[in-house]
Amino acid sequence: MTNLFNxxxxxxxxxxxxxxCKLVCLILWSxxxxxxxxxxxLAAMTLASFVLFRTAKxxxxxxxxxxGVMLVYIVLNNLLIFLFSPTHGxxxxxxxxxxxxxxxxxxxxxxQLFYHLNVILKTVCSIPIVLLFVCTTNPSEFAASLNRIGxxxxxxxxxxxxxxxxxxxxxxxxxxxxxxxxxxxxxxxxASLVNRLKAASSILIPLILSSMERIETISNAMxxxxxxxxxxxxxYSGRKFSPMDVICMTVCTLLLVLSLTLTYLNxxxxxxxxxx
Numbered sequence: 001m002t003n004l005f006n007x008x009x010x011x012x013x014x015x016x017x018x019x020x021c022k023l024v025c026l027i028l029w030s031x032x033x034x035x036x037x038x039x040x041x042l043a044a045m046t047l048a049s050f051v052l053f054r055t056a057k058x059x060x061x062x063x064x065x066x067x068g069v070m071l072v073y074i075v076l077n078n079l080l081i082f083l084f085s086p087t088h089g090x091x092x093x094x095x096x097x098x099x100x101x102x103x104x105x106x107x108x109x110x111x112q113l114f115y116h117l118n119v120i121l122k123t124v125c126s127i128p129i130v131l132l133f134v135c136t137t138n139p140s141e142f143a144a145s146l147n148r149i150g151x152x153x154x155x156x157x158x159x160x161x162x163x164x165x166x167x168x169x170x171x172x173x174x175x176x177x178x179x180x181x182x183x184x185x186x187x188x189x190x191a192s193l194v195n196r197l198k199a200a201s202s203i204l205i206p207l208i209l210s211s212m213e214r215i216e217t218i219s220n221a222m223x224x225x226x227x228x229x230x231x232x233x234x235x236y237s238g239r240k241f242s243p244m245d246v247i248c249m250t251v252c253t254l255l256l257v258l259s260l261t262l263t264y265l266n267x268x269x270x271x272x273x274x275x276x
Contacts, residue, residue: 008135013054013244019137019145021245026133028252032259033126039114039271041262042121045255049128056136063131070127077123078116082106089115095274111274118270139164141239153233161218172210176203 009015014022033045060067081088084104089112090096097110137145142161147153180203263269 010057012057018239019141021150023145025252032256036259036272038119038262045125
């Protein structure tokens with residue numbers, strides 16, 4: 001079954017980090033990636049993200065669906081940038097090196113391709129880290145992490161329930177799909193795309209009904225236990241920072257400082273190799 005924002009338990013150093021540490025590192029890493037278009041830094045962060053995936057012992061099959069979504073996003077994003085602003089890179093880097101012309105205002109330049117490269121690197125170095133965080137952080141510990149950095153425990157617990165519920169929805173969808181196929185509904189690749197979409201839409205109503213029933217059950221259980229009456233709560237999965245947590249947060253803080261420093265020394269966010 002396709003994994004979509006599922007916690008994947010593996011014996012890795014990243015799994016052993018506390019949820020609060022991983023959340024702080026995610027925020028610092030994202031800020032470092034968003035605040036700069038310095039190509040060497042983005043390339044190094046992209047390489048580091050692949051190393052972290054390897055360290056977390058995650059497999060491509062574990063996140064194949066989300067990687068496919070990321071690839072579609074990258075293609076569409078870059079295509080739309082070129083369609084609406086084919087010379088955006090020229091305006092940024094201040095030079096124009098024409099490679100070949102297509103038609104009308106659409107001309108391919110080295111500056112535009114370099115800008116697209118930076119956009120791809122920013123995506124590739126950011127989104128995998130988000131997936132890494134979700135796949136290596138237990139939802140209960142994630143809720144404790146949010147509460148630890150100041151988020152209300154009611155909101156934190158709601159986020160944890162949502163993350164826990166995603167695998168249940170996938171499982172319920174698969175069960176209903178198999179039941180429909182057992183009754184003769186064709187949903188395999190043999191059927192046309194239109195018929196498969198119609199069959200998939202017929203699953204939505206029983207899926208919504210079962211989801212509402214599950215939500216009501218959880219709400220009643222929480223209400224009976226007096227959830228939300230107190231101002232604070234303790235967390236069974238909460239953990240204190242370890243020395244490795246401190247090291248990781250320090251490294252990510254230095255990464256953000258490096259990103260801001262390079263932007264300042266470079267005189268702007270964009271690394272420009274076209275000026276000699």
